[in-house]
Amino acid sequence: MPILCSLFALAAPAAHAQKKPTVTQELERLQAEGVDPAAIGTYRATYTDARARVKRLTGARKVELGGVVTDLEGMAARRQLTASRLPSLFLTLQRNVEWWTTQRLLSSGERVGFGGSELVFQHYPGHGIQIQWLGTFGKLNGYWSGGKRFDARASSLLDEIKGLAAERAGGLAWEYLFPFDGQQPPWVSSLAQGTGLQAMARSATRLNRQADVFPVALAGLGIFKTEPPAGVRIPSGTGAHYLQYSGLPKFKVANGFIQSLNGLFDLAQLTGDPTAQSLFEDGDRAGRAEIATFDTGAWSLYSRGAPVTKESDLGYHKLLRDFLTQLCKRTTAVEYCAAEQHFSEYLATPPTLQSLTSTITARKAGNVRFKLDKISRVTLRITKGGKQIAVLSPGVLYRGTKSVRWTAPKESGDYDVTISATDLNNNAATTTGVITVKKRG
Known part of the structure; x- marks a missing residue:
């Protein structure tokens, strides 16, 4: 018996040490580290309210809001709540409370917005509505191309984007906060962030907001310098491939990589920043060598590597062709221009x-x-x-x-x-x- 008692005595502290932190405990820790107590109080109230509402909801609404709560609790358990992540995490939670308690049910992939905000949210079944950063940055690009009549909305969206950047990879990043294709949140995407840096630089130039926007955009280069999972950079030949998904380091997606190069090119041109130019050149060397490996001779590949190598669907084939058209115009590189021509020809070529x-x-x-x-x-x-x-x-x-x-x-x-x-x-x-x-x- 004394031996058994001593074993139990040893096991008890070990079990206690392995207990995972809760959202409330992590908020208390962050307050102790200097986060504004009023903000912490608001976040705690949002979380308490969300948990209470999940208990009262039924059916799909319960599943969706409950999924967002579970995702937040999972990040807390992994000790991934940081001061800079709190605004996006709790904005997402609050928007889900608003939607699933007052609005209609959504189809998978449906995008929605909220009054007074320019952010784009998208429905991911089981994980509620999430900030769709690629869609949000695409919207900002749309305002840029739409002319001065959209300047006020573009400026408002820039402010929202700046306020939701999280510290990551030695810089800033716009993170996805839900599991996707086997990745645990928070993860980042070269496609989304490259498009974001492009859109921010373009809009800042038009709005004469270089002073406050350029430093934020340039801080977004951190993930392109850093290997996964914090960043998206992996070696490829004499250059670097930028991953579409930071949590899938062996999965190369053609359209995401090519568009990230367009984004880096434009950022470098508009800011004159040598780091942006160097990162573009690293990716460009890899891109010129890799693009032919996504050409089957009859169609394009969407992806190569683990978890799967597969052909593009029609939308992704055209998207890759269009991104290559843009990169061909920017660089006049024969590799990109030839691939764009091939992928256009395949659209009119019958199967063999x-x-x-x-x-x-x-x-x-x-x-x-x-x-x-x-x-x-x-x-x-x-x-x-x-x-x-x-x-x-x-x-x-x-x-x-x-x-x-x-x-x-x-x-x-x-x-x-x-x-x-x-x-x-x-x-x-x-x-x-x-x-x-x-x-x-």
């Missing part, structure tokens, strides 16, 4: 199909095989003597050698197969082949 020999035993399932050079919707029609025997519709298939299962009928012999493919831009092609159905042994 090749039927492969297939042999299937009567009354058994087997594979009908063929090759496809680009992502397409595929249909197979099997006939014998002009009579239709089966129609197989596997749906949208990625490029490569494909196998579609078919259960052969009892009659042996040769069956004709017509394989039709329509790519994502509605270019169509067909090919024919023969399936040999052999007698059962």
